[in-house]
Amino acid sequence: MLPALNPAHSFSVQSTARRLTGVIALLVILAAIALPWADLEIVQSEPWPELKRLGEGMLLPYWDDPAVLLESLGQTLAFALLAVTLSAPLGMALALIFHWRVIRWLCAAIRSVHELFWGLLLMQVFGLSATTGLLAILIPYSGVFAKVFAETLALQDKTPAHSISLKPRFANQLALWSYTRIPQALPALLSYTRYRFECALRSSAILGFIGLPTLGFHLETAFKQGLYSQAGALLWAFLILIGTLRYWLQPRLIPVYLVAAVWLLPETIGFSNSGYLWQFISQDIWPTPLLNGDLTGTFNWATRLWQEQAWPGLVQTVLLTQLALFLTLVITLIVYPVASQAIAGRLNARVGHVLLLVMRSTPEMMLAFVFMLLFGPSGLPAVLALAIHNGGLIGYLVARNSDTDERNRLDDPAGIARYAYIETPRQLPSLLAWLFYRWEVMLRESAIMGVLGITTLGFYIDSAFEEIRYDRAFFLILVTIALTMLVDGCSRWLRKKAGVEGAGG
């Protein structure tokens, strides 16, 4: 006999566990559909000697020139700090006017473009200067801050504002919110800013892949030359920097750090080619037929570009993202228990936390790059890199949540039974919420991994930049924006369906 369902509700799902399992089943199906068409072949079938050398380099880091190491670390830090310091207030200002649809769409558009894409774009105008690095992080992060701040503020209790009546002007709005919503939201806003700073460190590091003098530059050089000990040293230094963040990032010291940051930045913090900007915006990024007023020609141009580059790139991007999403879920479920005090015990959980720190702090691009050296250029490195990075991140969030949970009973089971009956069911709603948030991020990352050689959208965009075909690059970037916004909408719908809402990004 089947479990008794009330006949009146014979098709409704009465158990939240079943509903969430249904959502997970959907993920599995999407990944299974993506599997045959994604580009996943392993080109290099003998990675073991290289892997062994890599492992040795990671375990025995060595750097013969500490000055260069420190300088690149310093510049990575400088870019990140300045970008977040400027973009957080900017994001807050945008959040205050978030009720205008134009602003919402603008923010969605600018945050759909990855920092590396911004870097590539801005590099054409400002060269390899500090402006490029700063703006490449600042612009998308303002969009992210605006969205998250606006969502957080909207979740606050509105009753303090009920008894105040002011004319609806911008200055009044700002004053009103400063007294009612912003103080309530302040802890959440600050903690999110700290998290974003950690992300900014990673973004700043990988901007080195396109030539800026941050950590990624030296890492890429070291990896390409097979100098794994040096790469290891850089990576360890970066991980230690992130791991000890809460010790040295004291609020009182930030002004000092800011001054140091400005001093550390590379030269030309201004327009290196100011006359060129106008030409860039008005001519270079538009296709010639359009500039000549030839609409049929523009249409043909667009259609060809779509068929040859945009559509294949889009398909690959989406397929790899679906696989990465599913693999992230698997890795999270495997990895979070080793950092959860309730399941692994206090001491083991500390070690587990170090593992999760390494997994989530290593930038995805770096992981993908390393895997590509081992397995050859295909989609597999991208999927692995995305899954490991996000699995570590979500696993860390789940473990932390579970450690601060107060609902434990004295007679709760231990070990596997605890994992299956208590921790995972309790954390599953939050886990899925975080997973769906990361879906949009994974899509952006998967697009940008084309820069490394996989045929996602980033591959065609990077080629377009290299061939100085800015019109193609612009078109493809627009396609990326549209795709990201579509996925953002889907993710929001899915979260509503699964009943796992909340603010965050």
Next chain:
Amino acid sequence: MSANHPPIFQLTDASLSYGQVQVLDNLHLLINEGEKVALLGPSGAGKSSLLNLLYQQRTEQCALCPQDNGLVDILSAYHNIFMGGLERYSTTASLWNLVRPLSRARSPIEAIAAQLGLHSELWKSADRLSGGQRQRVALGRALFRQKDTFLGDEPVSALDPVQAEALLRHVLQQHSTAVVCLHSPALALALFDRIIVMKAGRVELDQPAHQLTLANLKASYTANDHPDVFCNATTSKPSIISSPEACVTGKIQR
């Protein structure tokens, strides 16, 4: 104490403090097998802490029903009740139970659910149940544990008076020994043979129920400095005390 009713719980000069706060203060307590004890007293008197201490003394023998239920929200009432009997099933069987209910667990749990009035809610997830239904699920988990001793911390506080008395009576019938924290002196007098009133970590009153009236109990709730007037504590031999691993953050002094 006779050989037929050995002592289950024994505390002599037991104190418990969490940091600066003194929760239990030089407690003497002896509970024999077969006794049904009601723990009364104002909030903050230390009843829950005492109950947890007793549970840690005899973990293998007790079924616990804590104050905040401790249910897992997204799992069904069936699975929450099943958790009481996890130690009787192998890990593989328990994991399989999450996918499909084990036939050998289903009948006893359905029986328990019927006794508790949950037969139509058994497959609903706990977050869709009302407060009273959730509390009954917690009772079900304690019942499915199938132990001799029941330790309950306000186990029927969310139920209506009729249902509360009926279910508590049923639970007491299923266990030979019981120590239950209550907020209702009337219920205590109706169903239990021994009543202990606690206040500020000390025992104010410890007497058989048939020697007390409702008026006595209400007076003892508000009494201030006359512990000896009502105290007829059964004296215990200064013998072996509680297991050393009693409380993680508190300490027990002899």
